[in-house]
Amino acid sequence: MSNVIEALVAALGSKVRTGAEIPIRNHADASGLPPVSPKALILPDTTEDVSTVLRICHDHEQPIVIQGGLTGLAGGARPEAGEIALSLERMTGVEEIDAASATLTALAGTPLVVVQQAAEEAGLLCGVDLGARGSCTIGGNVATNAGGNQVLRYGMTRRNTLGLEAVLADGTVVRSLNKMLKNNAGYDWTQLLIGSEGTLGVITRVVLGLYPKPLGVQTALCAVGNFEDALILLRQIQQVHPGRLLVFEAMWREFMIVATEICGLPPAFEADHDVTLLIEADMGEEPAGSEAFSSLLSTYYEQGLIRDAVVAQSQADRNRFWAYRETPYEYGRFLPEEIRFDVSVPLNRMTEAVEHLRRNMRVHWPDAVYVVFGHVADSNIHINVAIDKMDEDLKKAVQKLVYDLVSGLGGSISAEHGIGRIKRPYLSLTRTAPELELMRAMKQTLDPKGILNPGRVL
Amino acid sequence: MSNVIEALVAALGSKVRTGAEIPIRNHADASGLPPVSPKALILPDTTEDVSTVLRICHDHEQPIVIQGGLTGLAGGARPEAGEIALSLERMTGVEEIDAASATLTALAGTPLVVVQQAAEEAGLLCGVDLGARGSCTIGGNVATNAGGNQVLRYGMTRRNTLGLEAVLADGTVVRSLNKMLKNNAGYDWTQLLIGSEGTLGVITRVVLGLYPKPLGVQTALCAVGNFEDALILLRQIQQVHPGRLLVFEAMWREFMIVATEICGLPPAFEADHDVTLLIEADMGEEPAGSEAFSSLLSTYYEQGLIRDAVVAQSQADRNRFWAYRETPYEYGRFLPEEIRFDVSVPLNRMTEAVEHLRRNMRVHWPDAVYVVFGHVADSNIHINVAIDKMDEDLKKAVQKLVYDLVSGLGGSISAEHGIGRIKRPYLSLTRTAPELELMRAMKQTLDPKGILNPGRVL
Incomplete structure (x- = not known):
């Protein structure tokens, strides 16, 4: 047993699992990347536990992969060999619903559907909703700035998030469980963690703003x-x-x-x-x-x-x-292997984007099955391309076509699914060198030893 | 003439003003702090000019105060002795309205009212609105995450901002003139600049999302x-x-x-x-x-x-x-000197806050005139207190009363006006030590020589 595992076991006892004690589900996420067993799985019960884990891993320069509902499509939560998995699955529960302020406070591991039900029981509505609601966690939604079908009305998860508690790479707990729509007291550091895909800190508590329930x-x-x-x-x-x-x-x-x-x-x-x-x-x-x-x-x-x-x-x-x-x-039942894109395109270039795609598919892959659909009010479209006998070269050629198209029109290679591990090689297509340098500077400041979700996003 | 002024004049010629060439308006903002003449005033025409200024000042470790419409109430834009003022007043104009995407792109120095009119001419509405609309600039609105009367419908300036171009302390230009509601491609660095009151970078261009115009x-x-x-x-x-x-x-x-x-x-x-x-x-x-x-x-x-x-x-x-x-x-015409507060309080504690204030005013300053009003849907209230023969000690006692009250109820000492110079001593009342440390780390990363609006916010 390595030093770091010994130190973790000494501090956290049976909350640390190794080898066959680690369930298969913690070996992968929903990205389709092949499963990998982490070096250990840690199941904290409290923010203090998370702080202890990060402090020890920081001291040992031990890389960690952070796991919520494991529904991410970008490979951010799939362990890499040698990583320790930190799963928030036990930190679950809605701690407060404040009907007067129309806010809800929950632990990060709470499934989205539980948050939604709690809001509904209080006669209110949670503005965050997506297909994976039964399994995804509110902490994961915040960490990935999740979108969904109702973004045009209630905004991305960022807009629904009023306050956060998080643990930084060295174990420091930062807390701003703000319930107010307005708070201009210093930098809003919560904005930096929202959408950072677990690479800048571990979100442990979330305060959401709620809405009146639709009447019909x-x-x-x-x-x-x-x-x-x-x-x-x-x-x-x-x-x-x-x-x-x-x-x-x-x-x-x-x-x-x-x-x-x-x-x-x-x-x-x-x-x-x-x-x-x-x-x-x-x-x-x-x-x-x-x-x-x-x-x-x-x-x-x-x-x-x-x-x-x-x-x-x-x-x-x-x-x-x-x-x-x-x-x-259902496509898996009917179609050959697909490549799925989650891109955004400025609305004034959308028709151009679709026409360009059609023209190129006709020329290069006339037998391909491809579809375009999505949340257009938010400029977000999904493109799925299925081609018989898909291999790595073909995959790369299709990716190149779509990503070049999107970046040429001022779009984004990831509208809502995030970058994770899978889209990391393409990030520079929609971000300039100074932007990437600024992102790396933030990562360096918040996680100087690079222990949090390394190799994801950047 | 100091080295830095020489270098600036060599690069920018008549865009650099010194001594009596500096208009009195650039000596102060709307905070009431006494006017101070900056060491020089620079009037850039382009982002490249701003980049040149910052590069030179960075090399010379020369502090800069950034000026927009000079309507801020927190003292952020009032020069300190020895600072060079960088005013964005010439960088004005709406560059594009994209009606299909419902977005508007403007230079940072554009007055808010000009932005509003341009949106209206295109049959759309700018969601940012506040009393100072005739003088404040859209860049200043973004830098301070301005609020206003319609936040309950359209959100703070943060929610209206889709993309930014900014110049970092060392002159690097970062640009993400994003027009899309969804873009999860890497860290959203624009969120860090929004509301940072000019201490982390100089905003030069803004992309706003627009709304349909109200029909009645x-x-x-x-x-x-x-x-x-x-x-x-x-x-x-x-x-x-x-x-x-x-x-x-x-x-x-x-x-x-x-x-x-x-x-x-x-x-x-x-x-x-x-x-x-x-x-x-x-x-x-x-x-x-x-x-x-x-x-x-x-x-x-x-x-x-x-x-x-x-x-x-x-x-x-x-x-x-x-x-x-x-x-x-109009209070200035009728009342003795006032202290004005812009605070927020969770809605479920609002009545308690008002009752506590009333009780304390009755006990300590029974002759004071005080009022409570504001944007309650956003949890933001303004409190004005006017007392005869106000002196520094009395002022401090009233501030202590209000700030203790607000922080005791989980509120914020600044809902929308920002921290600037005036509220800096009180920031720790609503922010914890780890939060302040995190803010300082961000400042250190983005402005290691501390040349941008020094002494503001932190």
């Missing part, structure tokens, strides 16, 4: 002639009904073809359309809510902005509409 | 029985009409008494009430907008939540309602 959510599928019309529709709804739009997801033609012809869903509309939108809005209590929603969509249909639309009349309809948007979760 | 703003004065009722009203309106509330300003009893008995405004209501609210909401196009607003307020009046209310029927009414909220600008 309406759902529709709408077909529009092109992306420009989708944008006009977005801005009009936002102006006429400010604050009501929750979801505005675009699915381009190829996506809907895969959904129907490959995944077997019934066609959403009689005709083909270049862009299909999944729209949700909090239109208020029934029956006024559904009447207002239908009347809104009718107006745009009469104006020709919407080519076709169906409005959900039941939860079954709603599920049926969401099924299109969720077909990518 | 309604205004009302409402009396409520206590602050708890005000909060219930706030949450109810936010739930029933999400996204419509723009302004929700509270004025406590003492404030309304000063407005009527000292400043000479007519009483707003027949009876006295503990809290008067100034409410504005974007209720949509007329006549439906004003009908919906009146009906909303009637409902709460019938429920007893609102004790009395008047709704503006004209711009004249609106001005008349705002006149109450704006009486503090």
Whole structure:
């Protein structure tokens, strides 16, 4: 047993696991990178435990990988050989809901769904929501500045985060469990930790701002002639009904073809359309809510902005509409191996981006199956490309195509999934040398021995 | 002429002013600190000029004070003897409005009102707004993370800022003129500069996210029985009409008494009430907008939540309602010298804070005139205290009372005005030692020679 493990066991006893005591789940995250057993797994119960772990690892220059719900797609939480895994899974629980201030304080390892339920029981809403809600943790959401489907209404996790407690690389505990929307007292160091993917500190507690609960959510599928019309529709709804739009997801033609012809869903509309939108809005209590929603969509249909639309009349309809948007979760059953991109593109260059992609796919890989879809109100699109007999060279060629395209249009190679280990080689495509140098300076200051999630992000 | 001035003149010629060439306006800001002539005033035209200035001053270890619109209340832009003033006043202009992306790019020295007008001409709205809009600059707004009256709807300046260009202490230009709501590609270094009050870098360009323009703003004065009722009203309106509330300003009893008995405004209501609210909401196009607003307020009046209310029927009414909220600008004409506080308090402790203040004022300074008012939806209140024959000791005693009160309730000594020079001695009241150490580490990393706004914030 190495010195550092001895020191950790002496301080933390059975909270330190080694060898076969380490569950398989802690060997990997959701990135698809092959599992690796960490040198040890540590399961702290308190912030003080985390501080002890970091102090000891700092003294021994022992690299650590920080684990939350292990749902990350960028390889940030998958151990590397020789790393010690620090899992926050036992630090779970909502500690306070302050209904007057509309805030919630939770331990970092609390699953997002538990946070959401606690907010709901207090008659409020947690603005952070994403597909992995059942497994991902609120600490992981903050560490990766998670996005999701409702960012256009409630913002990224950054905007929902009012306060943090975190442990720095040397074991120092920094605490600003701020509940206020306004606090300009010195540098807001919490902003530095949000989205730093565990490379600058370990988040142990989170204070979130909450929202009033929607009174009645309406759902529709709408077909529009092109992306420009989708944008006009977005801005009009936002102006006429400010604050009501929750979801505005675009699915381009190829996506809907895969959904129907490959995944077997019934066609959403009689005709083909270049862009299909999944729209949700909090239109208020029934029956006024559904009447207002239908009347809104009718107006745009009469104006020709919407080519076709169906409005959900039941939860079954709603599920049926969401099924299109969720077909990518099923692609593994129908398609050859895919490469998945999570990029953002300025909205005024979006059509150009899609056209450029189509042209290049036609020329280089005419047999590829590719789809474009995503949270366009936030400028975030996902691109999935599936090609038979994918090998490393082919993968690299497709990545080069997409990343060059995105960086050429002033976009970003990661809109919401983060950089982790997988996208690290491409970071310089959307960040300049002075920016990278500034990031390295921050890392050097906060983690001079490079023990926190080394090799991730930078 | 010192070496550094010689070097600056050699590089920048007539952009460097010394002695009597320096206008009196550059000797002070709006904090009330006595004017001091800087060693030189530099008026860069471009980011490259700013980079040249910083490189030379860095080489010479020459301290710099950064000046925007000089409207800051915390003394951050008032020169200290021996400092060179770097004013961004010539770097002005909106460079791009991208209506599809709903973004605006401006040089840092652009007055806020010019930014607002440019957004409006494009049919959009700039979410940053504050009283000093005619003089303050967008770069200063970002550097101080400015707040204002509409934060509850559009957020602090941080939330409105999508991208930045800045010059670091050694002259390095960092640029991330990001237009996208989502960009998780590496650390978001812009967050570190936002609200750092010019101590970590000089902001030269800003990309703002814009909003759809409100279709019809309604205004009302409402009396409520206590602050708890005000909060219930706030949450109810936010739930029933999400996204419509723009302004929700509270004025406590003492404030309304000063407005009527000292400043000479007519009483707003027949009876006295503990809290008067100034409410504005974007209720949509007329006549439906004003009908919906009146009906909303009637409902709460019938429920007893609102004790009395008047709704503006004209711009004249609106001005008349705002006149109450704006009486503090007139206090200088009627009251002895004031101490003004810009603090925040968690909403669930707000009543306690006001009661504690009242009790202590009664005991210690029964003849003092004091008022409490502010942007309560954001947990931000302003407290003004006027006492005859104010001297330094008395000032310190009142400051101690208010700051102890705020820090004891988990509040902040600066909600929106920043720390600057004036509040620096009190920063440790709302920040712990590890937080301050972390802030100092960031300062040391980004400005190792301490040339940028030295003595401000830290």
